[in-house]
Amino acid sequence: MTQAHPELAERFNLDEERVNWHDETLWFVRQKRDKAAHTLPEWEDLRETASQIKHNVLGNLDTYLAEFEANALANGVQVHWAADAAEHNRIVLDILRENKVDRMVKSKSMLTEECHLNDYLGEQGIDVIDSDLGERIVQLAGETPSHIVLPCIHWKKEEIGVLFHKYMGTDEGCADPQILTGAARLHLRDTFLTRRVALTGVNFAIAETGEFVVCTNEGNADMGVHLADVHIASMGIEKIIPRREHLGVFLRLLARSATGQPITTYSSHFRQPRAGQTMHLILVDNGRTVQLGREDFRNSLKCIRCGACMNTCPVYRRSGGHSYHSAISGPIGSILAPNLDMKKHADLPFASTLCGSCTNVCPVKIDIHQQLYKWRQVLMQEGEATTAKTVSMQAMNTVLSNHGLYAVSGRIGRTLMRWFPGLVNNKLNPWYKHRNMPEAPKESFGDWYAKNRK
Amino acid sequence: MTTRDKILQAVRQNKPESTPLPDLADLARRAHDHFSDDVVHRFGSTLSGIGGQVVPVTSWAEIETYVQQYFTVGKHRIITTLPQLAGVASTVWKSDIVDESVVVVDALGALLPHTLADVELAIITAHFGVAENGSVWVTEPLLGSIQNKPLRAVPFIPQHLAVVLSAEDLVPTMHDAYKRIGSENYTFGVFIAGPSKTADIEQSLVLGAHGPKTMTVFLLD
Numbered sequence: 001m002t003q004a005h006p007e008l009a010e011r012f013n014l015d016e017e018r019v020n021w022h023d024e025t026l027w028f029v030r031q032k033r034d035k036a037a038h039t040l041p042e043w044e045d046l047r048e049t050a051s052q053i054k055h056n057v058l059g060n061l062d063t064y065l066a067e068f069e070a071n072a073l074a075n076g077v078q079v080h081w082a083a084d085a086a087e088h089n090r091i092v093l094d095i096l097r098e099n100k101v102d103r104m105v106k107s108k109s110m111l112t113e114e115c116h117l118n119d120y121l122g123e124q125g126i127d128v129i130d131s132d133l134g135e136r137i138v139q140l141a142g143e144t145p146s147h148i149v150l151p152c153i154h155w156k157k158e159e160i161g162v163l164f165h166k167y168m169g170t171d172e173g174c175a176d177p178q179i180l181t182g183a184a185r186l187h188l189r190d191t192f193l194t195r196r197v198a199l200t201g202v203n204f205a206i207a208e209t210g211e212f213v214v215c216t217n218e219g220n221a222d223m224g225v226h227l228a229d230v231h232i233a234s235m236g237i238e239k240i241i242p243r244r245e246h247l248g249v250f251l252r253l254l255a256r257s258a259t260g261q262p263i264t265t266y267s268s269h270f271r272q273p274r275a276g277q278t279m280h281l282i283l284v285d286n287g288r289t290v291q292l293g294r295e296d297f298r299n300s301l302k303c304i305r306c307g308a309c310m311n312t313c314p315v316y317r318r319s320g321g322h323s324y325h326s327a328i329s330g331p332i333g334s335i336l337a338p339n340l341d342m343k344k345h346a347d348l349p350f351a352s353t354l355c356g357s358c359t360n361v362c363p364v365k366i367d368i369h370q371q372l373y374k375w376r377q378v379l380m381q382e383g384e385a386t387t388a389k390t391v392s393m394q395a396m397n398t399v400l401s402n403h404g405l406y407a408v409s410g411r412i413g414r415t416l417m418r419w420f421p422g423l424v425n426n427k428l429n430p431w432y433k434h435r436n437m438p439e440a441p442k443e444s445f446g447d448w449y450a451k452n453r454k
Numbered sequence: 455m456t457t458r459d460k461i462l463q464a465v466r467q468n469k470p471e472s473t474p475l476p477d478l479a480d481l482a483r484r485a486h487d488h489f490s491d492d493v494v495h496r497f498g499s500t501l502s503g504i505g506g507q508v509v510p511v512t513s514w515a516e517i518e519t520y521v522q523q524y525f526t527v528g529k530h531r532i533i534t535t536l537p538q539l540a541g542v543a544s545t546v547w548k549s550d551i552v553d554e555s556v557v558v559v560d561a562l563g564a565l566l567p568h569t570l571a572d573v574e575l576a577i578i579t580a581h582f583g584v585a586e587n588g589s590v591w592v593t594e595p596l597l598g599s600i601q602n603k604p605l606r607a608v609p610f611i612p613q614h615l616a617v618v619l620s621a622e623d624l625v626p627t628m629h630d631a632y633k634r635i636g637s638e639n640y641t642f643g644v645f646i647a648g649p650s651k652t653a654d655i656e657q658s659l660v661l662g663a664h665g666p667k668t669m670t671v672f673l674l675d
Contacts, residue, residue, distance in 0.1 A: 025657055042484050052476040059472035062465040069458075081458040133663060134654035150654065157656045177658035188664060193568055209637075219610050219650035219665025226607035227567055237461065244635070245478060248628040251645070252485075252586075262500060262587035263628075263647050266610075266665070272641040275603050285461045293468030 004347035004386075006430075009319035022154060023317040029150070030311040032260025033361065040252070050249050051365035054302035057240055058292065064207040064240045065283065071210025072281055075272045080282045085115035088284045092117060092199065092232060093124055095280055099230055101196050103127040107214070107221035108135060109201030110148050110305060111234050111284060113327040129191050131220035133184050140167050146321030148328055149258050149307035154320050188220070198224030202235035202281075203304070204250055208243045211271035212281065215254060215264040222268055231273065232280045237288050238301040250304060253363040257306040291339045296374045300335045302364040309358035309368055315351055324348060331358035335371040338379065346384035349375035407446065414440040482629035485586075489626035493585040494673065497624050501588030505661045506648035506669040510621070514538040517618065517672050521577070525614065530574035535598040535608075536618060543577055547600050567607035569600065576612040580646075582623040583671065584631050589647035590617050590671065591631060593640040606642050615649070615666040621675045 013019050037043045057064060069079050082088035088111075096104060104121070106112065106128055118128050118139070130139045134151035138144060140163055145151030152160070161175035168183045200221045205212040212233060214221045225231040241250065255261040273279035292298050310316045310330030321329035326337040326345060331352060337345035349372045358368040379385055380393065399409050416423055417440035424437050431437070455463075489496065498508035511517050521527060521542045534543035547569070570576075578597060580590035597608040609615055625631050635643075650665030661667055 028657070040485070041488055042481055045481050045484075049476045049478065049481055052473070055470075055473050056475045059470050061469055062462045065462060065465065081456070081461055083457045083460060087457060131664065132654070133652045137654065150657075152654055153657075155655075157658075160655055177655035178660050180655055181652060181660040181663065185662065185664060189571075192664070193571055217650065218652050218663030220663070222610045222644070223607070223664045226605075226610060237465070242475060244637070245629075245632045248482070248632040249478065252628050259653075261504060261647075263584075263589055263645060265504075265647050265650055267589070267645040267647075269640070269643040271639070271643075274606055274642070283461070285464070289461060289464035289468055292465060292470075295470070298468075298470060 003325065005319065005323050005325070005351040006347070008323035008325065009315075009351070012320040012323055013318070018154075018156070019318055019320075021156075022320060025153065026311045026317045029259060030308070030361070033257055033308055033311065034260075036256035036260040036262065040256075046249060046253055047363055047365050050253055050304075050363060051302065053241060053246050053249065054364050055299075057238070057242065058298060058301060060242075061237065061240065061292070064242060065237060067207040068205055068210055068240055069283075071208070072212075073210075075210045077210065077273065077279045077281050080280060082282055082284045082286070084286050085117075085284075088115050088234065088282055088286070089117050089120040091280075091282055092234075093121065093126070095230065095232055096121075096126055096197060099197060103129070103195060104197045104199060105129050105131050105191050105195040105224045105228070106199040107201065107216060107224055108132040108151075109199065109234055110145075110328060111201055111236055111286075112199070113144060114286065115234075115284070116327075117234075129188070129195075131188050131191065131224055132216070132218060133181060133220075136184060136188065137163065143322075144327065146329065147307060147310055148305050148330075154322065189223075192220075192223040192227050195224065196228055197230040197232065198228035199232040199234065200225060202233050202239050203254070204247060205235055205240050205281075206242075206244050206247070207240055209271060211244075211269050212239075213247060213251075214268050214270065215251075215266065216268075217261075217265045219266055222266055225270075226274065228277070230278045230280070231270070232282065233270070234282045234284060237283050237285055238303075254304055254306055257304075257308040257361065257363040287340045291336070294339065296378075297335060297339065297371055299366050300332065300339075300368075300371060302366050303332050303336075304364060306363055308361040308363065312357045312361050314353060314355065314357070319351065324351065331368045331372065332366070335366075335368060335375060338375050342379065342382060342384050346379050347386075349373075349379060350389075407444070410444050410446075414442070414444070418442075478629065482627070482633070485627045485629055489586045493624040493626055494621055496585040496626075497583050497588060498673070500585065501648060501669075501671060504588055504648040505651055505659075506588060506671065508671045508673050510673045510675060512675050514674075517577075517674075518542045520672070521575070521616070525575050531572050532575045532577070533570070533573055533598075533608075533612075534577040535596065536577060536579060539577055539618075543575070547598065547605075567600075567605050567611070570605065570607055570611045573612040575614040575616060576608050577616040577618065578609060579618045580623075582625055582631070582634060583619050584626075584628060584645070585624055586627045587645075587647055589645040590619060591635065591643065591645055592617075593638075593643040604641075609644070609646055610650075610665045612666055613662075614668045614670070615646070616670040616672060617646070618672045618674060621673045 137152040146154045157175040164170040316330040334348035356369040532543040649669045650663040652663040
C-alpha cells in the first residue's frame with residue numbers, strides 16, 4: 001500500500017473550505033434523494049422488492065447468464081466472456097484491431113475504470129475519449145473519477161475553467177458552467193461524429209429478452225453508439241436481472257436514489273444492433289464469482305451503482321473519493337475492493353464510523369455497514385491490519401482480559417492525564433485532532449462503586 | 455475449459471441457495487393507485503420539473519402554428535416522421551451538409567446517421583408517456599429512416615426535440631409502462647425524459663449536454 005485512506009484524507013483536509021463545500025454539496029444531493037423517495041408511499045416496499053429480485057439473481061446467476069447469452073446471440077449480439085480485467089481489455093483491443101481503428105469514444109462505465117482500460121489502450125496506441133462531461137474533465141486533468149455518478153465533484157468551476165481554456169480554447173478566467181458545458185458539447189460533438197467504435201457500460205441486462213439497458217442524462221452513450229459502426233458494451237456478470245418487468249422496479253429506484261431525479265433523461269434498451277452495425281457485449285467476472293462465494297459479503301453484488309451511500313457517508317463527504325484509492329470509492333467501494341486485493345485495500349473497511357447511514361439509503365438494501373464491520377474482522381484475522389493497529393489491539397487484549405492489569409493501567413492513565421495532559425493532548429495522538437481530550441476523573445467507576453456500595 | 459465455462463462453473467460452486475422472485479402485482483397496484491389521479495396534469499408538471507415542457511393542443515394545425523412561432527422554420531433544418539406536419543418540417547431527409555470532413559456515406563453509398571448532424575428540430579411521436587417521471591417511450595420504427603435504414607440517432611442528435619403524444623396515451627407508473635410494453639420484440643427502445651442535461655460542473659444544472667437542449671411534448675387531445 002503506497003498511501004492509505006487516513007493519509008490521503010488528511011491531504012484532502014488541508015483545504016478546509018473545499019472540504020466544507022464538498023461535504024455540503026454531497027449532502028444536498030442526499031437531500032434531493034430523500035425528497036424524491038418521499039414522493040413514493042411504496043418506497044420501502046420498492047427497496048425490499050429490488051433486494052429480493054437481486055437475491056434471486058445471486059441464487060440463479062448461472063442459469064440467468066446462460067439464458068441471457070442465448071437470447072443475446074439470437075438477437076445478433078456477439079457475446080464475449082472475460083475472467084478478469086486483462087482478458088476484458090484484450091477483447092476490447094481485439095475488436096478495435098479487427099475494425100482497424102485506433103480511436104474510440106466511451107461513455108460512463110465504472111467497470112472499465114475497474115479494469116483500467118484507458119491506460120491499457122493508451123499503451124497500445126489507442127486514443128480513448130471519455131464523453132461524459134465529468135469524466136472528460138477528470139480525463140483531461142489526468143485523474144480518475146472521484147465519485148461513480150458525479151466524477152468531478154471534487155473540482156471547482158474555476159479550476160475547470162483553467163482546464164478548458166487550455167484544452168478547448170474557452171476565454172481565460174471563464175468559470176460559467178453554462179459556457180463551459182457548451183464548449184464541451186461542441187468539442188465532443190466532433191468526437192461523436194468521427195468515431196467508428198463506441199463503448200458503453202450496462203446498467204441492467206435482461207435474461208428473458210437478451211437486451212441491455214444503459215442510463216444517462218447527457219445523451220452521450222446514445223450519441224456515441226448510434227453514430228458508430230461498432231457498439232461495445234461492457235458489463236459485470238452481476239448486472240443481470242431476470243425479466244423485463246423488473247426494470248419497472250429498478251428504473252424507479254436508480255435515479256431517485258442517485259440524484260433525486262424521477263428517472264434519468266435517457267433509459268436506452270438495446271436488443272439488436274442497428275442495421276449495418278455490429279454489437280459486442282463483454283461479460284466480466286473480475287472477482288465477482290469469488291465475492292459470490294463469501295457468504296458475508298455476497299450481498300455487495302446487488303449494487304446498482306447509484307452512489308447514494310457515498311452522498312450520505314460522513315467519511316466520504318469529508319475525505320473525498322480519491323482517498324479511497326480504488327475505482328469505486330465510498331462505503332460500497334470499501335466492501336468491494338478488499339475482495340479484489342485484500343492487502344492493497346485493507347485500510348478501506350476502517351474508513352467508516354459504522355453509523356449505518358449507507359445501509360439506510362441503499363436502494364437494494366445491502367447491509368453495507370455490517371459488511372464493513374465484518375471485513376475488519378477478516379482483515380485482522382488475515383494479518384492485513386497495520387502494525388500499529390495490531391500492536392494496540394494486542395495490548396488492549398492483554399489489558400482487558402486481566403482484571404488486575406486493567407485496574408492498574410486505568411490508575412496510571414488517569415494520573416498521567418491529570419498531571420501531564422501534554423502527554424495525550426499533542427499532535428502525535430490522532431484522537432487529539434479537532435478534539436479536546438476529557439479531563440481525567442480522580443477515581444474510576446470501579447473505585448467509586450467499591451466505596452459507595454451498601 | 456473456456457472462460458465462459460470457468461465463470462459459469464465458479465458461479466455454480468459459489469452461489470447461495472435460490473430464493474423465490476417477489477410478486478410485483480401488489481406493489482404495482484399501489485403505485486398505480488397513487489399516481490393514477492389526473493395523469494395529464496402530473497405528466498406535465500413532472501416533465502417541466504425536469505426541464506421539458508408540455509404544450510396541450512387540439513389539432514395538427516395548432517402544432518404547426520406553434521412550430522412556426524417558436525422555431526426557425528425555413529431557416530434551419532426541421533425534420534419529422536409525421537406527414538401531418540409536412541407544412542413546417544421535412545419528411546424526406548435529404549442532407550444539407552456540405553462539410554466534407556464529415557463522412558455521411560458508407561462503403562455501399564448508403565447515407566449514414568451523420569447526415570442528421572445539422573438538424574435544428576426533430577418532431578417524432580411516442581407510444582405513450584409515463585406520468586410519474588415525465589418520460590415518453592419510443593422504439594426504432596418511430597424514429598424514421600433514410601433509404602429504409604432506421605436511424606436511432608434521430609431523438610439525440612438535433613438541437614431540439616418535439617414529441618407528439620395523444621393525451622389518452624399516458625400511463626401512471628413504470629410498472630404500468632412495462633405492462634403495456636409486454637413482450638414486444640423491439641430492436642431498440644428508449645424512455646426519454648426531458649432535454650439532455652448535466653450538473654457535472656459544481657452541481658449547476660445545464661440543459662443541453664450532448665443531446666437536445668429542449669424537449670417539447672405536444673399533448674394532442
